[in-house]
Amino acid sequence: MSIRLHNLDFNYKDQKVITNLSLEIADGGILCVMGESGCGKTTLLGILTGRLKPENGEIQGISGKRIGMVFQENRLLEEFSAESNILLGCDRGFYPLDGEDSRHWKKAEKRKHIDEHLKLVGLEEASKEKVKNLSGGMKRRVAIVRAMMSDCDILVMDEPFQGLDARNRRKAIEYIRRYKGDRTLLLVTHEKEDAERLGGVLFQMS
Amino acid sequence: MSIRLHNLDFNYKDQKVITNLSLEIADGGILCVMGESGCGKTTLLGILTGRLKPENGEIQGISGKRIGMVFQENRLLEEFSAESNILLGCDRGFYPLDGEDSRHWKKAEKRKHIDEHLKLVGLEEASKEKVKNLSGGMKRRVAIVRAMMSDCDILVMDEPFQGLDARNRRKAIEYIRRYKGDRTLLLVTHEKEDAERLGGVLFQMS
Amino acid sequence: GCGTSAKEKNSADTQSAADQAVTEENTESTDDTQIRLGGLKGPTSMGMAKLIQDASNGESDLNIDFTLAASADELTPAFVQGNLDIMAVPSNLASVLYNKTEGKAQVLAVNTLGVLYIVDTGDSVKSLSDLKGKTIYATGQGATPEYSLKYLLKENGLDPENDVTIEWKSEPTEIVSEMAASSDEVVAMLPQPFVTVAQSQVEGLNVAVNLNDEWNALDNGSSLVTGVVVVRSDFAKEHPQLVSEFMDAYQASTEFANNHVEEVSTMIEALDIVKAPIAQKAIPQCNITYMEGSSMKDALGGYLEVLYEQNPASIGGALPADDFYYER
Amino acid sequence: MKDNRIGNHKTIWIERTAAIAAVLVVWEIAARMLDQKILLASPWDVLLAFGELLHTPEFYQAVAGSFLHIAQGFLLGLLVGSICAVISAKVHLIEILLWPYMAAVKAAPVASFIILCLVWLSPSGLSVFISFLIVVPVVYTNLLNGIRDLDPQMKEFAECFGIRPWKRLIGIDLPQLRPYIVSSFEIAIGMAWKAGIAAEVIGTPDRSIGKMLYHAKIYLATPELFAWTLLVIFISVLFEKAVTGLLKLGYQRLEYRI
Amino acid sequence: MKDNRIGNHKTIWIERTAAIAAVLVVWEIAARMLDQKILLASPWDVLLAFGELLHTPEFYQAVAGSFLHIAQGFLLGLLVGSICAVISAKVHLIEILLWPYMAAVKAAPVASFIILCLVWLSPSGLSVFISFLIVVPVVYTNLLNGIRDLDPQMKEFAECFGIRPWKRLIGIDLPQLRPYIVSSFEIAIGMAWKAGIAAEVIGTPDRSIGKMLYHAKIYLATPELFAWTLLVIFISVLFEKAVTGLLKLGYQRLEYRI
Numbered sequence A, B: 001m002s003i004r005l006h007n008l009d010f011n012y013k014d015q016k017v018i019t020n021l022s023l024e025i026a027d028g029g030i031l032c033v034m035g036e037s038g039c040g041k042t043t044l045l046g047i048l049t050g051r052l053k054p055e056n057g058e059i060q061g062i063s064g065k066r067i068g069m070v071f072q073e074n075r076l077l078e079e080f081s082a083e084s085n086i087l088l089g090c091d092r093g094f095y096p097l098d099g100e101d102s103r104h105w106k107k108a109e110k111r112k113h114i115d116e117h118l119k120l121v122g123l124e125e126a127s128k129e130k131v132k133n134l135s136g137g138m139k140r141r142v143a144i145v146r147a148m149m150s151d152c153d154i155l156v157m158d159e160p161f162q163g164l165d166a167r168n169r170r171k172a173i174e175y176i177r178r179y180k181g182d183r184t185l186l187l188v189t190h191e192k193e194d195a196e197r198l199g200g201v202l203f204q205m206s
Numbered sequence C: 001g002c003g004t005s006a007k008e009k010n011s012a013d014t015q016s017a018a019d020q021a022v023t024e025e026n027t028e029s030t031d032d033t034q035i036r037l038g039g040l041k042g043p044t045s046m047g048m049a050k051l052i053q054d055a056s057n058g059e060s061d062l063n064i065d066f067t068l069a070a071s072a073d074e075l076t077p078a079f080v081q082g083n084l085d086i087m088a089v090p091s092n093l094a095s096v097l098y099n100k101t102e103g104k105a106q107v108l109a110v111n112t113l114g115v116l117y118i119v120d121t122g123d124s125v126k127s128l129s130d131l132k133g134k135t136i137y138a139t140g141q142g143a144t145p146e147y148s149l150k151y152l153l154k155e156n157g158l159d160p161e162n163d164v165t166i167e168w169k170s171e172p173t174e175i176v177s178e179m180a181a182s183s184d185e186v187v188a189m190l191p192q193p194f195v196t197v198a199q200s201q202v203e204g205l206n207v208a209v210n211l212n213d214e215w216n217a218l219d220n221g222s223s224l225v226t227g228v229v230v231v232r233s234d235f236a237k238e239h240p241q242l243v244s245e246f247m248d249a250y251q252a253s254t255e256f257a258n259n260h261v262e263e264v265s266t267m268i269e270a271l272d273i274v275k276a277p278i279a280q281k282a283i284p285q286c287n288i289t290y291m292e293g294s295s296m297k298d299a300l301g302g303y304l305e306v307l308y309e310q311n312p313a314s315i316g317g318a319l320p321a322d323d324f325y326y327e328r
Numbered sequence D, E: 001m002k003d004n005r006i007g008n009h010k011t012i013w014i015e016r017t018a019a020i021a022a023v024l025v026v027w028e029i030a031a032r033m034l035d036q037k038i039l040l041a042s043p044w045d046v047l048l049a050f051g052e053l054l055h056t057p058e059f060y061q062a063v064a065g066s067f068l069h070i071a072q073g074f075l076l077g078l079l080v081g082s083i084c085a086v087i088s089a090k091v092h093l094i095e096i097l098l099w100p101y102m103a104a105v106k107a108a109p110v111a112s113f114i115i116l117c118l119v120w121l122s123p124s125g126l127s128v129f130i131s132f133l134i135v136v137p138v139v140y141t142n143l144l145n146g147i148r149d150l151d152p153q154m155k156e157f158a159e160c161f162g163i164r165p166w167k168r169l170i171g172i173d174l175p176q177l178r179p180y181i182v183s184s185f186e187i188a189i190g191m192a193w194k195a196g197i198a199a200e201v202i203g204t205p206d207r208s209i210g211k212m213l214y215h216a217k218i219y220l221a222t223p224e225l226f227a228w229t230l231l232v233i234f235i236s237v238l239f240e241k242a243v244t245g246l247l248k249l250g251y252q253r254l255e256y257r258i
């Protein structure tokens, strides 16, 4: 079932952030949200993930869906390794990225798979390192892998490529394209190029 | 006096991050550091601000210099307003941005000047809002203004434009160009365009 | 109540002692050195109420600064440091102080005999031998009440370990509530003034046995000595005349207390020792007395021996020598 | 987020009153079941006893006296505890040197050093000192752990921007220390009362709740004993609310002190 | 950052021994200045007394007995305090209902309810209960404030990713609560000993340090009194180090439990 928003309004106290927004995302589709800083992109994602309740309007197709998210501020456990962070994020289960069934995996197996995926975004040596010792861009990639590997129906990413250089950005986009599977992807970005590379529908907020 | 680094080495425990780096920045000049994620840009800034001590090598021209910094992770006081954040950052004094002498300013005057500068980066309404209620890109701009307004000799900015859309990015660059004064500016970015707009010297790390 | 520093006081004391030598022949004493007197809330202080009252009214020549304490913790350090000259304390504490200060404490007089009573909510106990097979609730385990009770039981042909069951409690209140609650007969050993307090709370509470009488019935010259008056030996040496006057006044005061119960009860309340109604009922049973000299030595010495046999630590590890007993 | 714990002021006091009512019910039932007035007085008896106390001038003197001493002990303990914590966090040597004293103050039973205390202190001084002693380790330990948990990134920011110590305290450290400070206060005030009154029961200074409580206890005046005890709890709660209220106010004003 | 407080293990123990030596010097000087053996025994006398105690079988029985009871009270208090804190943080109603009890437990002087306790508890049960009572509010208050200070952003992450409660506790909550837990332990253990021994002094159960301490006190056996007191402090420090050591170990293993 596709996700539909109809005539959405959202205020923070007296400040109107979203007014009369309508939107539809096809099942398994990719929607790239663009818009000026402060226009309400993160707020929109908050509504879609159920964290924020809109003033008015209808939302269809998200209740009961499991969400994997890249937050604007990483939200990683700084004292734990990258691997452990992803393991925790996948407590619900692993998305069958290469079609494998992860339910019978032992912890060691899980860690092995996580390591392989960290490699794919260029973090071959970082998997055992505490996250607080990683660079900004490295943390961002850990957050992306965490969302991608977690067993979910909708992927929500708030500026996932921020702080990444061109090469790693391309690598990450490639990674997402490759492993998105048939999940719906909602993504906030400031670069039209990213949207084009991912082949998503562009949605300009104002 | 210009800043000079000579044959710098830096390791985190057993991991070599910077090897044999030499660099010179003219007084009042702009240096744009680029490089892949995890190549040691933030580390280099840490050395330049004196937080990290290099293994080997010489550093000249930074001792005794006051630094204004945009950290990769904002480091704002989330419970306080944008205005108060900047006021605290300028505890040492205000840089004479328009040539005014700020020493006799009362607190109200200081706040007024801060408000004006927040306006310049498009934060006209955010000055009294708690920082935790601002959007990611808004916080980033507060951090930029804080560094710019603080009375310092060297400006150090670690990816100051991350999370900003094209228009706000341009605005921020314009703001920095306009108010840099004769301070030296060290800036990390992933976009060649930024460096060009700022008219800085490009330094590619590897 | 003990403000002046010991040093200052001492120089003044020697001065007045010299004065005293000159006017020795006078019947009127000129030694008006202040006596810093200490006492504990409870029976051991009751006998000196009149003395203190007179001193504060100016009806006596004695100059007394009285400190009343809730526990010996407050008096001991002051006494040891020379900030109290005379105090009324439990008899074993006097001996402990003598031993621990290497003879710096002397006992002037016995001021209170036994205040322990066997009380009973029924009427089956008339004498100590009736206690056989009974459960006795009591307080004061590891202290003089325990040693006294066990001694008396033994002397009356009972084995304290097998013939009776002693339920040791921490607080008299526990025993009183036990007596109030239980429908069965409860036998207990309580000290005064708790006996009186308990009688006001528990209907039909009999005082079955007076342990003081039982002790005297053994007729071995000793007594069940609860309280004594001790003096710092330095003070006694410097002011023999004053101490003697004090002893006279003290004796008079105890006699007054025993003969004018009502009057002294109000004084006792005024001094905050216990409330007047309680004092009035308790005084006749507190065995307030005055013994000095050789009778004191017999009574107290014998008692301390009993304690020593059961637990040497309770009297400071050793029986005090003769100089412990002050003689004027 | 941090403010929602205080909740709506009016509602919270209504709820609290309801909670107290619930306690009274439990208490009444317990008193009836036990049915021993000497051990457990009923709420009604206690109320009557309390009403009588209110008519005596000693009541007000006792309350004022105890409050003065215990508040003094608390404030002293707060001062010493926080100064020691701040210095210990900065100077390792001081922390180590203080360590045996803190261990002793925390664990040594009052009975052990009461005689030594009474050498130097008057009975009322004793209650100041004993409440002081209970407050110091609570404040010291909580604050020291709080200071150690301060965000090093913000510390770096403060150093880089050359923020002066006073402003740094106000803007960066105090906001982060808030839950530790609140915690210290909430624990220390109650315990200061508990310990201070216990000291008064030992030393029975004139004009003190402890003395009244002691007398109520030895005369088996259980309703009075309970009335005094409830009073202690009540004053301690009031004192705690006043102090944490002030703290909250102070925190609200913090931003304007930058 | 959080680990550097533990420092190098060997060095810290050397430093601590040195600090104790410094205390002994201060103590010896104080003892000489006061020069009253009954009031303040010298370290040497105390050592001798301690040596003698070591030769009696009662010594070991007392230590074992007191340890057992106080450790029991501490663990119970820890359990009840943390469960109450967790529930109170989740259910506002429970917090409000618990509030009067916590206020009472914190502030009520032991003298007020000791008789009530003695009716139901054996003298050794009393020491369990009194140390329990002192631990509960410390753990409860610290933990509750810690839980309230948990980062709401991480809470949101956990909800969004559907992390199960146990994993969430291990991975997200416990690491953030660490300084609060450490603080609770450091305060509560010392105080449990203080309060537990005080209760033993009142109830004087057989085979307890409190009983020995009480007798040493009333018979003015000051060196013994000090020896027992130091022993209490010493055991409490050992116990604290053991518990916080276990805690540290637990935290090191936390990551492998994810």
Ligand SMILES: Nc1ncnc2c1ncn2[C@@H]1O[C@H](COP(=O)(O)OP(=O)(O)OP(=O)(O)O)[C@@H](O)[C@H]1O
Pocket: A012, A015, A017, A035, A036, A037, A038, A039, A040, A041, A042, A043, A044, A072, B132, B133, B134, B135, B136, B137, B138, B163
């Ligand atoms: N918790 C909040 N309380 C009040 N206002 C808020 C809150 N969060 C966001 N806002 C306001 O809502 C508006 C939209 O914020 P939002 O975070 O959705 O922006 P955004 O589009 O994600 O911006 P950016 O690209 O900078 O991240 C902003 O003006 C912001 O100040």
Ligand SMILES: Nc1ncnc2c1ncn2[C@@H]1O[C@H](COP(=O)(O)OP(=O)(O)OP(=O)(O)O)[C@@H](O)[C@H]1O
Pocket: A132, A133, A134, A135, A136, A137, A138, A163, B012, B015, B017, B035, B036, B037, B038, B039, B040, B041, B042, B043, B044, B072
């Ligand atoms: N505190 C630390 N301890 C150990 N290693 C560290 C620490 N901080 C950074 N590193 C390592 O040093 C390398 C360089 O990190 P740095 O943060 O300087 O990268 P960067 O160039 O700023 O990257 P980015 O563009 O992603 O921010 C990385 O491999 C990182 O894992």
Ligand SMILES: [Mg+2]
Pocket: A041, A042, A043, A072, A158, B135, B136, B137
């Ligand atoms: Mg956003």
Ligand SMILES: [Mg+2]
Pocket: A135, A136, A137, B041, B042, B043, B072, B158
């Ligand atoms: Mg970086």
